[in-house]
Every structure is written in C-alpha cells, then in structure tokens.
Amino acid sequence: MKVAVFYSTRTGNTRRLAQGIADELSAYAPALIDLTQLQGPLPAADCYLVGYWADRGRADEHAQHFLKQLTGQKVGLFGTLGAYPYGPHARHIMQAAEDCLSDSCLLMGHFLCQGPVDPDLLRRMAADKPVAPQAKTRHTIAATHPNQTDIQYAASLFKERLQHQ
Numbered sequence: 755m756k757v758a759v760f761y762s763t764r765t766g767n768t769r770r771l772a773q774g775i776a777d778e779l780s781a782y783a784p785a786l787i788d789l790t791q792l793q794g795p796l797p798a799a800d801c802y803l804v805g806y807w808a809d810r811g812r813a814d815e816h817a818q819h820f821l822k823q824l825t826g827q828k829v830g831l832f833g834t835l836g837a838y839p840y841g842p843h844a845r846h847i848m849q850a851a852e853d854c855l856s857d858s859c860l861l862m863g864h865f866l867c868q869g870p871v872d873p874d875l876l877r878r879m880a881a882d883k884p885v886a887p888q889a890k891t892r893h894t895i896a897a898t899h900p901n902q903t904d905i906q907y908a909a910s911l912f913k914e915r916l917q918h919q
C-alpha cells in the first residue's frame with residue numbers, strides 16, 4: 755500500500771500539517787508533493803491524501819482544481835482554516851471540498867484544524883472595523899494550530915482506513 759500526500763499552502767500551515775501526516779505515515783513511504791509544483795504524471799499510489807487551506811469559504815483553488823481531476827482514486831482530505839473546525843462554516847468548507855470529488859473516488863477520511871491567519875489579513879480586517887473579542891479569541895487559538903495533537907489525530911484517522919484496505 756503506497757500513499758502520496760499532496761498539499762496546497764499560502765502561509766505554510768497546511769504544509770506543516772501535511773509534513774506531520776507524512777511523517778506519521780512513514781510505513782506507507784509517502785511522497786510529499788506541493789500542488790503548485792506538480793509536474794508530469796501523478797505518482798502511483800493506492801491513496802492520495804490531499805491538503806487544502808480555506809479560502810473564502812472553500813478549499814483553495816489549487817486544491818479544488820486537483821481534486822476535480824481525480825477519478826477512481828481513494829482520497830483522504832485534510833485542511834486548515836482560521837475558523838473553528840466545527841460549526842456551519844467549517845462544515846460548508848468540508849462539503850465544498852468533498853463535492854469536488856467525482857463519485858468514482860472513495861473518501862478515506864476528512865480532517866480540519868485551525869491554522870494561524872495571515873497577520874497582514876488580520877491587520878487589514880482590524881483597520882476595517884473593530885475586532886470582536888470572540889474573533890480575537892479565535893485568532894489566538896488558531897495561532898496554536900496545527901499542533902502535534904492535530905497531526906496525530908489526522909494521521910490516525912487515515913491510518914485506520916489504510917489498515918483495512
């Protein structure tokens with residue numbers, strides 16, 4: 755059983771999560787591939803784990819584009835976002851990412867966790883209007899993810915499915 759881990763990232767959070775998952779799944783000798791650097795044929799693997807970052811309510815464009823090309827593949831999804839990984843916003847993003855997959859693909863798990871939001875974006879938001887205390891708390895918590903617990907949880911989610919293939 756071989757695994758390939760793909761990721762898209764703007765500020766590095768999703769790369770950190772992808773790297774951690776690849777390290778935890780070392781038994782599957784995973785290739786770790788930046789979707790923006792993808793060239794030539796896709797690596798042969800029994801399962802593709804694909805990481806995205808949340809961009810305006812959806813998976814980012816690179817990840818969406820890649821997911822839409824896959825057919826007949828086992829696919830695990832993971833991603834980072836600024837919002838909490840539960841609640842309607844996160845659920846909407848997860849569903850939108852899953853909707854990119856053709857019916858011929860088999861979903862092997864889906865994991866989301868927070869990641870620090872680009873400080874430039876936070877500054878622009880603060881300049882626009884005062885940041886509510888609850889949003890400040892959310893940003894403070896986001897800045898502590900992805901952490902080791904996130905990595906281990908995501909990896910164990912995928913491991914469990916991979917062990918039963």
Ligand SMILES: Cc1cc2nc3c(=O)[nH]c(=O)nc-3n(C[C@H](O)[C@H](O)[C@H](O)COP(=O)(O)O)c2cc1C
Nearest residue numbers: 763764765766767768807808810811834836837869
């Ligand atoms: C342009 C932009 C749009 C974003 N849109 C969302 C969003 O819709 N929902 C959300 O929860 N986080 C959003 N975020 C936060 C990022 O998804 C989050 O910081 C993520 O961890 C970034 O991952 P990366 O470091 O791999 O690029 C946005 C960030 C940026 C810069």
